[in-house]
Amino acid sequence: MQAVKLAFLGAGNMSGSIIGGLIAKGVPTENIIATRRSEERLSELKSQFSIITSSDNSDAVAKSDVVILGVKPQMMQELCNEIREQVQKSKPLIVSVAAGLKSETLERWLGGDVAVVRTMPNTPSLLGCGATGLYANSKVTGIQQGLAEKLMQAVGLALWVEDEAQMDAVTAVSGSGPAYFFLAMEALQKAGENVGLSTEVAEKLAIQTALGAARMASESEYDAAELRRRVTSPGGTTEQALNTFNEGGLTELYRKAVQAAANRGQELADQLDN
Numbered sequence: 001m002q003a004v005k006l007a008f009l010g011a012g013n014m015s016g017s018i019i020g021g022l023i024a025k026g027v028p029t030e031n032i033i034a035t036r037r038s039e040e041r042l043s044e045l046k047s048q049f050s051i052i053t054s055s056d057n058s059d060a061v062a063k064s065d066v067v068i069l070g071v072k073p074q075m076m077q078e079l080c081n082e083i084r085e086q087v088q089k090s091k092p093l094i095v096s097v098a099a100g101l102k103s104e105t106l107e108r109w110l111g112g113d114v115a116v117v118r119t120m121p122n123t124p125s126l127l128g129c130g131a132t133g134l135y136a137n138s139k140v141t142g143i144q145q146g147l148a149e150k151l152m153q154a155v156g157l158a159l160w161v162e163d164e165a166q167m168d169a170v171t172a173v174s175g176s177g178p179a180y181f182f183l184a185m186e187a188l189q190k191a192g193e194n195v196g197l198s199t200e201v202a203e204k205l206a207i208q209t210a211l212g213a214a215r216m217a218s219e220s221e222y223d224a225a226e227l228r229r230r231v232t233s234p235g236g237t238t239e240q241a242l243n244t245f246n247e248g249g250l251t252e253l254y255r256k257a258v259q260a261a262a263n264r265g266q267e268l269a270d271q272l273d274n
């Protein structure tokens with residue numbers, strides 16, 4: 001990754017998280033160009049990361065080996081129109097982080113015969129704790145595939161899917177997933193306040209408990225179900241809480257929520273593909 005020139009087009013929340021994660025891993029800041037339309041936000045990015053910033057997307061493409069498309073799905077066709085000519089000239093590897101949009105659609109918007117890796121990262125990439133699903137179209141060479149994998153591995157876990165349709169499932173589980181856990185922390189904090197804790201104490205306990213549970217699930221030889229059982233004393237306090245979650249249909253609620261997110265990915269693809 002050290003010598004690879006990277007362009008992040010549309011460097012907002014998601015791309016900013018990847019950029020931060022890459023810099024923390026030692027990727028040279030002079031090899032990273034980030035674009036946005038807002039000059040104010042560009043100077044914020046420059047002062048935050050000391051990277052090269054620009055509002056000229058085509059010029060950023062011309063100077064890069066790998067181009068990360070980081071705009072919202074609804075803005076993607078406009079961006080592709082803007083960079084198509086340069087992409088056809090210099091043929092960089094295109095990496096999309098957009099939800100829903102299929103690699104075939106992106107390739108067509110970019111004029112055809114373009115190597116596209118569709119990815120679905122998440123914002124914990126900022127801390128090197130990301131989780132990214134990747135899918136490569138048929139134009140991606142082995143070397144480019146390795147490059148995309150290294151890029152995402154630098155900021156966390158990177159897993160390839162063989163069937164592009166699974167990218168909507170990845171989006172629904174890990175792309176959107178951090179928000180589910182943030183919501184759980186918010187809810188646990190509020191519930192803690194309800195049983196008498198101060199906001200500050202409830203917040204700290206909720207966050208540390210989430211961190212501890214995630215680390216245990218990740219590092220322990222036991223799976224989450226066994227770890228859960230080990231907290232749950234028969235006739236004890238946890239059992240009462242878990243019974244309440246079960247009565248409220250928490251597992252079914254997760255199923256529905258993840259299904260709704262996956263459906264939305266598909267819907268976005270159908271709406272935007274033209």
Ligand SMILES: NC(=O)C1=CN([C@@H]2O[C@H](COP(=O)(O)OP(=O)(O)OC[C@H]3O[C@@H](n4cnc5c(N)ncnc54)[C@H](OP(=O)(O)O)[C@@H]3O)[C@@H](O)[C@H]2O)C=CC1
Nearest residue numbers: 010012013014036037038070071072073075097098099121
């Ligand atoms: N947020 C998340 O957790 C995740 C997001 N994603 C995907 O990442 C993509 C971006 O999401 P997110 O980072 O949240 O969105 P943001 O709005 O934070 O970032 C996108 C940025 O793109 C810039 N932009 C829009 N059009 C252009 C253009 N033509 N040229 C240059 N810059 C442009 C905008 O900045 P300005 O107005 O200054 O131009 C905008 O802030 C989406 O496709 C989403 O599906 C994927 C995984 C997780």
Ligand SMILES: O=C(O)[C@@H]1CCC=N1
Nearest residue numbers: 098099171175176177
């Ligand atoms: O909410 C979204 O559409 C994007 C994709 C995954 C996370 N954020």
